[in-house]
Amino acid sequence: MTIKCTIWMPVLLIAGMCIAVCGLVSAASPQLPCEFYGTATIGGSPVPAGTVITAYVNGTPQGRITVTEAGKFGGTGTFDERLIVMAGEKDFANGVPTITFKINEQNADQSAPYQPGASTQLNLSVAGQAAVPAPVEPVTQSNNSTQVPVIVAQVPVQVQTPAPTPVITPVQNQSSQAVQPACVSAPAQ
Template sequence: MHSVEMMKRGLLFILLVVSIAGTAAASIPILPCEISGTVTIDGEPAPVGTVIIAFIDGEERDRITVQTPGLFGGTGIFDERLVIRGTEDDIGKTITFTINDVPADQTVAFESGESLHVDLMVGSPTPTASLHGVFRSGQWIFAEGEGWTPTPLSDRPHFGQGEDVPVVVNGKPGVFRNGQWIFAEDAFWTPTPMGHRPQFGQAGDVPVVVNGKPGVFRNGQWIFAEDAFWTPTPMGHRPQFGQAGDIPIVLNEKPGVFRNGQWIFAEDELWTPTPVPDRPQFGQAGDIPIVLDGKPGVFRNGQWIFAEDEDWTPTPLAERRQFGQFGDKPVMGIII
């Protein structure tokens, strides 16, 4: 009887040791996950003093205070960062964030030893009013108000010349002239100084802007300015989408081409064309494709015709805006 009791105690001891060992193994600290990045509130860079807190399972793991507007932490050796410590049990768990105690939509997964960049944001950007109208031989005529009243003659900016192509990059108007980009640098439409005008592209190229990145469309090839120095996309990485004679267009951040009334989009990161049966047919040869406030359409000799619904139903004839004339070039998205 005594030996049986000893065996029971021995088994209990072994089970206890194994249990403790397992618990200890699961709680062994591992390399932390470090996080830095950008932070915006209502579309604006978060001010100095903004507090960002990181959580796992509702438990605070670290916090950081913004020292530079719109940025938290850094990638330098001595830069401060969010340092998320955890155990093997935390690997793969979701890290959530608050910005001044307001939950952010962005999350990341905890990975031991990783240094991550995260763009955090809360709130919604304040809608920015923008202008649209036509470019006519260097003259910019805008549709003022709901009635599309033309800008008074004395108030029409004169910027550029007859053969220029109007461009708008992140709300800033300008012209493309044989590869040269000239912008209106202020409210007085002061041209970019001669020595600072980007030279990107060549005569015959069509200027494009995709997700804020300027570039040119050249016979089906898309070449972008990849950085602040306007470095062209390397030859082997230039998307080939479309053909000579196509007109490039961007709808809801999706690039594509307009070909004699047919709209063909790059449906994914591989620039896969819209399948033939699914390509919208809207407009005709000679039309200029337009996108105004996210709504696609065409400009036809001064008439603006929009796709009014998901079926691309044209604006009824009686409701089509007449603004501009034959030879004008439509312009949109100019920030006031």
């Protein structure tokens, strides 16, 4: 009986250590990154090339991409660059984290849940007016020539559309009798 115990005890001990080590390794494994591509606009206008889009997980920047083609970031091709977002183990402490985005340090209107290993098309936008470079015109005052930026405000115009005109369709009576009006007023007394 003691021979069987001495053989199985080391086997069980080794198996238990393997299970414990495997559990520690899998708990410390980083999450797969997720990636994004799509369009980017500010105030309805495509962002220019050179614009930086940054992804944040729990308020910490976790990925960024520079726009190379106006209004687009990343692509669907195998070798196209994409916005790669990484998250750490601590980011999942309160469940699936939400990714927020900034376009040139302006908060984008969209956000996305962190989906490890996913490649997602996401069209980002910042509401409001598009960034318009201010024209510079020389202004002369006495003996000095000073350049002053002239800012042109773009005000959205609301167009009022007329209310649709109701169309009245006559109803045909299936009998051969004349159609009587529906509302008949009583004679005044």
